Amino acid sequence: MIKIELKIIIIASMLKVEVVLSPALLHLFDAKNKNVVVIDILRATSTICTAIHHGALAIKPVNNTDEALILKGSGYLTAAERDGHKLDGFDMGNSPFECMNGAVLNKKIALTTTNGTKCITAATIAGAANVLAGSFLNISAIAQFLIADKRDVVLFCAGWKDSVNLEDSLFAGALAQKISTKEAIECDSTLMVIDLYNRAKANIGQYLEQSSHYKRLSRLHHREDMEYCLKSDEMDIVVGLKSGEMVKLQVN
Amino acid sequence: MIKIELKIIIIASMLKVEVVLSPALLHLFDAKNKNVVVIDILRATSTICTAIHHGALAIKPVNNTDEALILKGSGYLTAAERDGHKLDGFDMGNSPFECMNGAVLNKKIALTTTNGTKCITAATIAGAANVLAGSFLNISAIAQFLIADKRDVVLFCAGWKDSVNLEDSLFAGALAQKISTKEAIECDSTLMVIDLYNRAKANIGQYLEQSSHYKRLSRLHHREDMEYCLKSDEMDIVVGLKSGEMVKLQVN
Numbered sequence: 001m002i003k004i005e006l007k008i009i010i011i012a013s014m015l016k017v018e019v020v021l022s023p024a025l026l027h028l029f030d031a032k033n034k035n036v037v038v039i040d041i042l043r044a045t046s047t048i049c050t051a052i053h054h055g056a057l058a059i060k061p062v063n064n065t066d067e068a069l070i071l072k073g074s075g076y077l078t079a080a081e082r083d084g085h086k087l088d089g090f091d092m093g094n095s096p097f098e099c100m101n102g103a104v105l106n107k108k109i110a111l112t113t114t115n116g117t118k119c120i121t122a123a124t125i126a127g128a129a130n131v132l133a134g135s136f137l138n139i140s141a142i143a144q145f146l147i148a149d150k151r152d153v154v155l156f157c158a159g160w161k162d163s164v165n166l167e168d169s170l171f172a173g174a175l176a177q178k179i180s181t182k183e184a185i186e187c188d189s190t191l192m193v194i195d196l197y198n199r200a201k202a203n204i205g206q207y208l209e210q211s212s213h214y215k216r217l218s219r220l221h222h223r224e225d226m227e228y229c230l231k232s233d234e235m236d237i238v239v240g241l242k243s244g245e246m247v248k249l250q251v252n
Numbered sequence: 253m254i255k256i257e258l259k260i261i262i263i264a265s266m267l268k269v270e271v272v273l274s275p276a277l278l279h280l281f282d283a284k285n286k287n288v289v290v291i292d293i294l295r296a297t298s299t300i301c302t303a304i305h306h307g308a309l310a311i312k313p314v315n316n317t318d319e320a321l322i323l324k325g326s327g328y329l330t331a332a333e334r335d336g337h338k339l340d341g342f343d344m345g346n347s348p349f350e351c352m353n354g355a356v357l358n359k360k361i362a363l364t365t366t367n368g369t370k371c372i373t374a375a376t377i378a379g380a381a382n383v384l385a386g387s388f389l390n391i392s393a394i395a396q397f398l399i400a401d402k403r404d405v406v407l408f409c410a411g412w413k414d415s416v417n418l419e420d421s422l423f424a425g426a427l428a429q430k431i432s433t434k435e436a437i438e439c440d441s442t443l444m445v446i447d448l449y450n451r452a453k454a455n456i457g458q459y460l461e462q463s464s465h466y467k468r469l470s471r472l473h474h475r476e477d478m479e480y481c482l483k484s485d486e487m488d489i490v491v492g493l494k495s496g497e498m499v500k501l502q503v504n
Contacts, residue, residue, distance in 0.1 A: 021416060024276055028415055163280055164273060166440045188418045188464050192448055199447045212440050 015180040016152040019172045019189040023119055024162040032127035035151045037142065037175065039134035040158035041167040042213055043094050043222070044081075044116025046135040046229040048246050050096035053137075053235040055105035058245035061117035062110050065090075071110035079111040084220045095225050108245070115158040123156055124241060130249075131241040134171055136204075137234045143178035145238045145251055153179065155190075166196075166211035170204060173197030204230050267432040268404040271424045271441040275371055276414040284379035287403045289394065289427065291386035292410035293419040294465055295346050295474075296333075296368025298387040298481040300498050302348035305389075305487040307357035310497035313369035314362050317342075323362035331363040336472045347477050360497070367410040375408055376493060382501075383493040386423055388456075389486045395430035397490045397503055405431065407442075418448075418463035422456060425449030456482050 020026050038045055048059045060076065062068050065087060068078045079092035086093025092103075094113050111117055123131045129151055132142060146153050155175060157168035173193030176185070185191055200207035205227060208214045217226055240249045272278050290297055300311045312328065314320050317339060320330045331344035338345025344355075346365050363369055375383045381403055384394060398405050407427060409420035425445030428437070437443055452459035457479060460466045469478055492501045 021273065022277060024280070025274060025414070025416070028276070028413075161280075162277070164277070164441045164444070166443060169440075169444060182462060185462075186464060188421075189416045191418060191462055192416070192421060192444070195448060195451045196444055199451060210434060210437075210443055212438060 014184055015147065015150070017176045017180045017185055017190050018152075018154050018187040019169075019176065019193050020154060020156045021164045021169060021189050021193075022157065022159045022162050023115075023122060026122055026126065026156065029126075029154055031123060031154045031156075033129045033151065034154050035130045035132065035146055035149055036123040036126070036128035036154045036156050037132045037134040037146075038116065038119045038123055038156050038158060039168045039171050040113070040116030040119065041135065041171050042217060042229055043096065043225055044111070044113040044158065045133040046137055047094055047096045047099060048111070048116075048133040049135040049137050049235065049237065049239050051099040051104050051109060052239045052246070052248050053237055054099045055102070056099065057106060057108050058247045059109045059111050060245045061120040062112050063118060063121060065112055068110040068112050076108045076110040077104065079109050081113045083114060084217055084222065095222065096228055097225065115160060119156055119158045120241065120246070123154075124244075128154070132249075133239040133246055134175065136171060136174070136230055136232045138237055138239075139171070139175055139178065140233050141236045141238050141251070143175060145249070146179050148251075160213055163212075165213050167208055167213060169193045170197050170200055170208070174201070266436055267399065267402070269428045269432045269437055269442050270404075270406050270439040271421075271428065271445050272406060272408045273416045273421060273441050273445075274409065274411045274414050275367075275374060278374055278378065278408065281406055283375060283406045283408075285381045285403065286406050287382045287384065287398055287401055288375040288378070288380035288406045288408050289384045289386040289398075290368060290371045290375055290408050290410060291420045291423050292365070292368030292371065293387065293423050294469060294481055295348065295477055296363070296365040296410070297385040298389055299346055299348045299351060300363070300368075300385040301387040301389050301487065301489065301491050303351040303356050303361060304491045304498070304500050305489055306351045307354070308351065308359050308361055310360045310499045312360065312362045312497045313372040314364045315370060315373060317364055320362040320364050328360045328362040329356065331361050333365045335366060336469055336474065347474070348480055349477065367412060371408055371410045372493065372498070375406075380406070384501075385491040385498055386427065388423060388426070388482055388484045390489055390491075391423070391427060391430065392485050393488045393490050393503070395427060397501070398431050400503075412465050415464075417465050419460055419465060421445045422449050422452055422460070426453070
């Protein structure tokens with residue numbers, strides 16, 4: 001038993017981790033054949049994980065509302081958010097609570113959001129081996145997957161319309177710290193977010209009250225969503241892209 | 253006397269400060285009519301401040317080596333650095349120590365570097381009211397200038413070939429903290445770098461030993477340069493752009 005634990009620590013310490021703080025910086029990184037974790041904590045990737053956890057079969061990220069509405073004809077639920085608002089004419093917005101109480105059980109969902117869904121597409125185009133949805137809700141399961149898979153890791157923060165944001169950076173720091181050590185890291189952004197996370201970890205919710213998107217979502221009465229999205233390890237699934245749809249990955 | 257101090261604190265707390273973590277993110281910010289501080293701590297903007305402090309009349313940032321060599325015919329000293337190396341055929345590289353002991357007294361210098369000089373040009377094109385050279389060496393003088401001038405501030409990190417780096421981010425945090433308060437800040441990047449600076453401030457040199465560019469410059473034997481560039485308040489000048497050249501600004 002002790003032997004197994006030691007082995008995991010050694011693998012983790014060797015993992016190369018880079019952090020992309022904004023989609024506008026993705027071109028500086030080589031994501032090819034790496035594990036890319038797309039991070040849109042408030043709320044897209046947290047909602048994607050929640051939907052799968054509550055029985056959705058798949059979430060198809062689409063880049064615009066037209067694509068989502070076309071898929072409605074094929075039986076998909078449609079979900080669309082822009083600037084924090086649910087769009088009229090769609091079944092859902094971008095709130096994790098819309099995925100609970102059987103609402104998405106055995107359903108497929110076509111989802112388009114302001115930031116997160118575009119990044120899933122960008123990571124795919126960049127040639128990622130796996131594109132995972134990042135969320136605090138299943139952070140330990142994601143960490144275990146990445147450590148076991150051993151590939152280099154790119155943590156890809158969705159930000160807000162290309163601007164760097166606190167909540168995605170914080171999550172990147174939390175995950176980077178779980179899967180690697182500072183000594184193994186050569187990327188300054190990764191070092192930055194690890195220190196940021198350690199500054200904030202005692203009370204992430206309180207820390208984020210100063211952030212731009214937290215204030216934006218508070219004005220839109222999404223405070224309950226945010227409190228939920230900052231909970232850690234509520235589920236042990238890993239959600240990643242298969243054939244263009246986010247699904248529950250089989251974890252060995 | 254007490255009254256004056258109180259007034260300064262009140263003005264400082266109202267200053268709007270944004271931080272551009274990489275040149276690739278500058279387009280997200282409106283720098284027009286703002287005070288922009290270009291930050292290339294290791295070493296361009298530290299060297300520019302040092303040269304002016306040691307009697308250089310002006311440093312003209314140019315974007316390529318050809319432009320620098322043309323200015324040689326007009327009596328300029330030429331300084332060129334790429335990837336940390338001084339280029340052959342130029343009078344100087346990018347080291348602050350080359351500016352000491354009378355070497356630049358009453359001289360003008362045409363300077364081109366990997367990152368910093370390009371950012372001075374970019375800030376000018378973006379319509380900045382003032383483009384200042386950022387360095388720890390005169391950080392308090394810069395802070396006093398910004399507080400007195402009252403304009404909104406953009407702290408523009410040069411990074412390394414568009415990648416975010418630790419040393420420029422740290423300086424941005426140090427300066428942001430001197431001129432504003434967290435309550436007045438709406439930019440997540442600014443909040444991030446302030447916390448990063450507070451994490452590192454006890455020993456910035458030691459903190460930066462983990463950074464990518466520190467390691468790069470160490471390999472190139474520029475350790476002495478780095479130790480110098482991290483010293484605070486060695487001079488009380490403010491260096492900014494006038495008619496395309498970095499000169500000592502008159503401070504009221």
